[in-house]
Amino acid sequence: MPSATYSSPSDTQTFQTSHLQKxxxxxxxxxxxxxxxxKVDRDQPSEPADNYYGDLRCKLTYLQDELNTLLTDKMQxxxxxxxxxxxxxxxxxxxxxxxxx
Amino acid sequence: xxxxxxxxxxxxxxxxxIGLEGSANKLGVGIIRHFPGPxxxxxxxxxxSNIRDTYITPPGEGFLPRDTARHHRNWVVxxxxxxxxxxxxxxxxxxxxxxxxxxxxxxxxxSVVIAAxxxxxxxxxxxxxxxHCIGHIEMGREITGADNPVVLYVSGGNTQIIxxxxxxxxxxxxxxxxxxxxxxxxxxRTLKIPNEPSPGYNIEQLAKKGSKYIELPYTVKGMDMSxxxxxxxxxxxxxxxxxxKKHNKTIFNDDGTPKVTVEDLCFSLQETLFxxxxxxTERAMAHVGTQQVLIVGGVGCNERLQRMMExxxxxxxxxxxxxxxxxxxxxxxxxAHAGLLEYRMSGKGFDYSDTVCTQKFRTDEVLIKWRD
Numbered sequence: 001m002p003s004a005t006y007s008s009p010s011d012t013q014t015f016q017t018s019h020l021q022k023x024x025x026x027x028x029x030x031x032x033x034x035x036x037x038x039k040v041d042r043d044q045p046s047e048p049a050d051n052y053y054g055d056l057r058c059k060l061t062y063l064q065d066e067l068n069t070l071l072t073d074k075m076q077x078x079x080x081x082x083x084x085x086x087x088x089x090x091x092x093x094x095x096x097x098x099x100x101x
Numbered sequence: 102x103x104x105x106x107x108x109x110x111x112x113x114x115x116x117x118x119i120g121l122e123g124s125a126n127k128l129g130v131g132i133i134r135h136f137p138g139p140x141x142x143x144x145x146x147x148x149x150s151n152i153r154d155t156y157i158t159p160p161g162e163g164f165l166p167r168d169t170a171r172h173h174r175n176w177v178v179x180x181x182x183x184x185x186x187x188x189x190x191x192x193x194x195x196x197x198x199x200x201x202x203x204x205x206x207x208x209x210x211x212s213v214v215i216a217a218x219x220x221x222x223x224x225x226x227x228x229x230x231x232x233h234c235i236g237h238i239e240m241g242r243e244i245t246g247a248d249n250p251v252v253l254y255v256s257g258g259n260t261q262i263i264x265x266x267x268x269x270x271x272x273x274x275x276x277x278x279x280x281x282x283x284x285x286x287x288x289x290r291t292l293k294i295p296n297e298p299s300p301g302y303n304i305e306q307l308a309k310k311g312s313k314y315i316e317l318p319y320t321v322k323g324m325d326m327s328x329x330x331x332x333x334x335x336x337x338x339x340x341x342x343x344x345x346k347k348h349n350k351t352i353f354n355d356d357g358t359p360k361v362t363v364e365d366l367c368f369s370l371q372e373t374l375f376x377x378x379x380x381x382t383e384r385a386m387a388h389v390g391t392q393q394v395l396i397v398g399g400v401g402c403n404e405r406l407q408r409m410m411e412x413x414x415x416x417x418x419x420x421x422x423x424x425x426x427x428x429x430x431x432x433x434x435x436x437a438h439a440g441l442l443e444y445r446m447s448g449k450g451f452d453y454s455d456t457v458c459t460q461k462f463r464t465d466e467v468l469i470k471w472r473d
Binding site: 040044045 | 176
């Protein structure tokens, strides 16, 4: 049964696939779709086969989605805290007026 | 003479490799067979299957790494299946799996490497990583029979003049900024002409109808060339033409009627770029002392480029070699061919830790063990 583990000095998370029901299995990932520039999508993933490999594909798609979501959230949180830091610095030290904008 | 069969397994009468290519917007799968002994007019590589699928974008758009990689991921299994069926082989007859290691776009390269690694574990076969440029050169040599040519490698991502010396393909001249195919593709985007079958092909068809030459910057720098300035210049001309900027006397008559057409712009762009290529290639021929020129890469399909190069080469009493779109445009068979040559010399696959891709991988980094 495939699983995935994310570990960093501050955090460890494990994702399992054992709880997935047959009806939840899909090859259409939430995070692996086309970009907004694709008007006609002719590159959809094929339907899963009804065998071990088909199941494996769906479970990996699920794990990929979970990991993508986790990493995107982490990046956004980091960006937010950086933005806060910068805003605080600006407030305390003043604006140096070098901005082009 | 290099011995190519030191590692031929007992009972085997030939070698078979499958090649996967996906460094840009084409996904290619090819299966090739080599027979023992050196290549000659009677001992040629046999193409068992050579198929590709191209990721096409709407007019005015280039291909984004993310969508291109998705295209490759979602088509690669179907293409491999079709290729195996076409070849009529059993999996057990394949000796090794070859993939494009680089150079190219990161995300598409990665998709294909993952497919290759998965197959290698599934089928328990050795893996060989291939330099994309070496694939073009070796397949071009094999198809045309050119034994020691100056190679002009022109495509969407590369522009190089290459010649062989002491087990390396050495780069004599190259672009200093963008590749020639990139220059043509981006002008096609400016003109908003279709990207199907390829933007460069559509520029070529328009150029055939053009006749008035407009002078563009000519930017050969020693053995190298620069094309970004030419692109900016012709983009500006096209902008003025489309927006009726009648003060621009290069493209408008005094009475305000246009002097040139879009076709003339395409014609002028091709003539200028190709003249630069011909100049550098001629100098490389003189320097290396060879009479052969081989054109490879997607832009190598351009008939006008082939004709201009032919005029120069015949003038020097030389020979010109070019291939058709099956082998010019990125394909899996060239990766299979170059990878199989590497496999025949080493008798084993890459260490698993080396079966990764890299965006930067210069032609002269590869030791050409199969030539002396």
